[in-house]
Amino acid sequence: MVKTEKVDSKEVGLVVGLNLFNFFLGTKDLHYGLWTDDLEVKVQNLPEAQKRYSDFLISHFPEDVKTILDVGCGAGGLATELLSRGYQVEGVSPSPLLSEAAQNQAGENFKIHHGRFEDVEFSVNVKFDMVMFSESFQYITLDMVLDKAQSLLRPGGYIVICDFFKTDAKGKSVIGGGHKFDKFQKVLKKSGLKVLEEKDITKEAAPNLDLVNQMGRDLLMPTMKLMAYTFKTNRPWLSKIFTWKFRKKLDKIDYKYLSGERNAESFAKYKVYKFYLLQKAG
Numbered sequence: 055m056v057k058t059e060k061v062d063s064k065e066v067g068l069v070v071g072l073n074l075f076n077f078f079l080g081t082k083d084l085h086y087g088l089w090t091d092d093l094e095v096k097v098q099n100l101p102e103a104q105k106r107y108s109d110f111l112i113s114h115f116p117e118d119v120k121t122i123l124d125v126g127c128g129a130g131g132l133a134t135e136l137l138s139r140g141y142q143v144e145g146v147s148p149s150p151l152l153s154e155a156a157q158n159q160a161g162e163n164f165k166i167h168h169g170r171f172e173d174v175e176f177s178v179n180v181k182f183d184m185v186m187f188s189e190s191f192q193y194i195t196l197d198m199v200l201d202k203a204q205s206l207l208r209p210g211g212y213i214v215i216c217d218f219f220k221t222d223a224k225g226k227s228v229i230g231g232g233h234k235f236d237k238f239q240k241v242l243k244k245s246g247l248k249v250l251e252e253k254d255i256t257k258e259a260a261p262n263l264d265l266v267n268q269m270g271r272d273l274l275m276p277t278m279k280l281m282a283y284t285f286k287t288n289r290p291w292l293s294k295i296f297t298w299k300f301r302k303k304l305d306k307i308d309y310k311y312l313s314g315e316r317n318a319e320s321f322a323k324y325k326v327y328k329f330y331l332l333q334k335a336g
């Protein structure tokens with residue numbers, strides 16, 4: 055019998071998010087938005103905030119960059135933008151579902167290396183001007199990521215990291231994700247890479263969590279309440295069994311999405327969102 059590979063639930067979450075936002079807002083980006091003071095934090099402004107993030111990122115690319123490896127290319131939104139600006143871009147994607155979306159969006163000229171960054175093999179002759187991690191750094195094994203990225207760069211090439219990390223704030227965060235920032239600092243120091251730019255954009259990224267909070271409160275909660283009410287009224291016994299069997303999962307959903315704890319304030323406490331432009335020795 056053919057063994058089917060298990061689907062990663064995080065990937066499914068990303069694809070569900072992509073489909074929802076694409077359907078309602080027409081955005082195919084999978085990264086946070088950058089909320090500058092002049093932009094009201096409401097879901098309708100998410101595409102504009104995401105565009106500001108992309109523009110911010112690209113505006114920091116050095117002039118001698120032509121070829122880019124987009125690691126964790128999502129649904130290909132950034133790659134499409136970069137190709138349209140004349141860069142040569144290849145992607146890395148471990149998710150068949152997202153790879154398909156990326157290929158469709160960015161077109162046939164966009165070469166995708168299928169698999170995790172940790173595992174994908176490149177010919178020794180392939181060298182890029184830049185390796186970019188846009189909100190994908192946190193998913194990749196920290197101990198090897200910078201060494202492998204450097205091995206794929208020409209001398210003097212660049213690494214861009216735009217992602218959030220965990221602070222050492224006391225308490226338990228309801229928001230998951232991110233490498234520990236102090237551990238990353240050690241890995242960065244050991245890598246020998248030169249830090250050309252480092253920017254803290256936590257303040258501009260944090261409002262994304264207020265949107266998540268609003269969606270939990272105004273969309274997810276009423277929908278779940280209505281479903282639970284209908285289920286309980288129409289199938290009381292089945293509803294009792296279901297609620298008992300999945301009580302732990304339901305409690306987790308309650309705490310994660312409906313408790314109101316996933317907000318900008320708690321993001322700013324437990325996470326630090328950083329932009330880095332790093333350079334390999336020439």
Ligand SMILES: C[S@@+](CC[C@H](N)C(=O)[O-])C[C@H]1O[C@@H](n2cnc3c(N)ncnc32)[C@H](O)[C@@H]1O
Nearest residue numbers: 083084085126127128149170171188189190193
């Ligand atoms: C939040 S999305 C960011 C997508 C895109 N870079 C952007 O800025 O819109 C995270 C991406 O990281 C990818 N990813 C997760 N684990 C990875 C791994 N081990 N190696 C490479 N990419 C990975 C996911 O498939 C997804 O495309």
